[in-house]
Amino acid sequence: MEESDSVAVARAKAGDEDAYRVLVERHSRSVFRLAYRMTGNEQDSEDVVQETFLRAYKQLHRWEARSSFSTWLYRIAANYSLDLVRRRQRHGEVGMTENAGESETDLVRALPSAEPGPDRLLFSDRVQQRVAETLDALSRQERTAFVLRHFEGQSIEEIAAALGLSGNAAKHSIFRAVQKLRRALEPLVNVQP
Amino acid sequence: MNHLNEEQLVLYYYGEPAGDVEEHLAACEACRGAYHTLQRVLNSVDSLPVPERGADYEAQVWSTVERRLAPRRTFSLFSWKPMLAAAAMAAVVIAAFFVGRNGSPFQQKKPAAVATDSQVRERILMVAVGDHLERSQMVLAELANSRDPKHGSLDISYEQRAARDLVESNRLYRQTASNAGDEATANLLDELERVLLDIAHSPAEVSGDQLKDLRKEIEGRGILFKVKVFGSEVQHNESAPGAPSL
Numbered sequence: 001m002e003e004s005d006s007v008a009v010a011r012a013k014a015g016d017e018d019a020y021r022v023l024v025e026r027h028s029r030s031v032f033r034l035a036y037r038m039t040g041n042e043q044d045s046e047d048v049v050q051e052t053f054l055r056a057y058k059q060l061h062r063w064e065a066r067s068s069f070s071t072w073l074y075r076i077a078a079n080y081s082l083d084l085v086r087r088r089q090r091h092g093e094v095g096m097t098e099n100a101g102e103s104e105t106d107l108v109r110a111l112p113s114a115e116p117g118p119d120r121l122l123f124s125d126r127v128q129q130r131v132a133e134t135l136d137a138l139s140r141q142e143r144t145a146f147v148l149r150h151f152e153g154q155s156i157e158e159i160a161a162a163l164g165l166s167g168n169a170a171k172h173s174i175f176r177a178v179q180k181l182r183r184a185l186e187p188l189v190n191v192q193p
Numbered sequence: 194m195n196h197l198n199e200e201q202l203v204l205y206y207y208g209e210p211a212g213d214v215e216e217h218l219a220a221c222e223a224c225r226g227a228y229h230t231l232q233r234v235l236n237s238v239d240s241l242p243v244p245e246r247g248a249d250y251e252a253q254v255w256s257t258v259e260r261r262l263a264p265r266r267t268f269s270l271f272s273w274k275p276m277l278a279a280a281a282m283a284a285v286v287i288a289a290f291f292v293g294r295n296g297s298p299f300q301q302k303k304p305a306a307v308a309t310d311s312q313v314r315e316r317i318l319m320v321a322v323g324d325h326l327e328r329s330q331m332v333l334a335e336l337a338n339s340r341d342p343k344h345g346s347l348d349i350s351y352e353q354r355a356a357r358d359l360v361e362s363n364r365l366y367r368q369t370a371s372n373a374g375d376e377a378t379a380n381l382l383d384e385l386e387r388v389l390l391d392i393a394h395s396p397a398e399v400s401g402d403q404l405k406d407l408r409k410e411i412e413g414r415g416i417l418f419k420v421k422v423f424g425s426e427v428q429h430n431e432s433a434p435g436a437p438s439l
Contacts, residue, residue: 017259024258025251032250036243053258058348083345124240131241149207150238156209171200178203182234189233 146177
């Protein structure tokens with residue numbers, strides 16, 4: 001019978017290496033998916049996966065059983081992804097913009113609003129490309145809040161806790177992200193072949 | 194009838210409390226249309242591909258994580274229990290040292306027997322100090338060999354906790370060595386104590402620059418080298434044929 005995360009964590013805390021292996025193997029794919037959606041970069045995502053499990057191991061004593069282990073793990077991964085993106089921005093690399101939400105030069109506004117009627121495959125590629133561009137144009141806070149809500153199914157309360165925000169601020173980050181996505185994607189999805 | 198706003202539709206889409214949205218949607222075609230558009234937009238976000246990982250991805254991740262955890266696990270020997278044991282041992286050794294050294298002045302001893310007791314006491318102290326130096330060396334080596342944090346900061350809370358515990362026993366050994374007139378040992382322990390205090394007072398997570406400062410402190414004093422040399426001498430003396438048995 002498969003043991004729960006809580007049991008595995010308890011064994012890992014007691015020094016059982018095999019228990020930590022179980023946790024790593026159980027969550028590595030989902031941490032990778034989260035990291036990729038946060039960073040949009042494969043190599044960075046691998047980096048996030050490794051660092052997340054190393055940090056989690058060192059901080060296992062801080063985990064409290066009343067919260068889900070995976071939520072706690074995602075929080076570490078999301079924070080590290082943000083660190084990574086911040087670092088990329090400091091070095092002038094392409095990535096999420098710091099204040100895209102408030103910027104007058106919001107990239108999303110600059111996106112073309114109409115598309116010709118391509119075939120479905122090409123259309124799908126364009127949608128994916130537009131989604132990626134729009135996510136890249138979100139602010140860090142908007143992107144993290146949106147990814148945690150949309151892809152990870154976390155509640156607004158959990159997102160607020162993960163990002164150190166009020167519930168209202170977390171909610172509005174999601175609203176702004178959805179608004180930008182809608183503005184960028186609506187012209188596309190409304191002409192869906 | 195007031196129409197639903199976008200925020201209510203978003204909350205409803207994600208299953209968050211949003212009021213009587215469902216009833217309204219059943220009755221209002223305009224809002225139903227707006228909601229279907231929102232659904233199409235958000236569903237299209239799911240089309241964003243995530244690169245596939247190989248079948249053995251989990252094993253690969255574990256293999257890398259395990260390799261990087263290896264020194265950390267060795268280091269976990271520095272958990273508070275062994276450290277408390279070390280401090281307790283230090284206290285016992287020191288108590289034994291002083292009881293032996295300052296035993297009743299009225300007690301009559303043969304000169305040869307006094308010399309033997311003194312050698313045994315010194316050896317007890319050296320064995321304990323040797324063990325203490327070995328533990329300290331591991332903390333210093335761990336920090337000196339840490340890779341610069343690639344992004345953000347490095348968690349050194351293990352090292353910090355270990356250093357805090359080592360400071361306590363270091364202080365006892367240093368005082369004992371000083372009282373015994375062993376200036377070389379006392380000086381080394383004095384230098385070691387300063388470095389251990391710096392580590393103990395560092396933040397639990399250090400930036401690349403803070404890590405560099407710590408390394409500079411360790412390297413600048415040459416403390417790691419001195420500790421290694423001293424530890425080797427202790428070991429050598431301990432295994433020497435003439436060493437008194439305990």
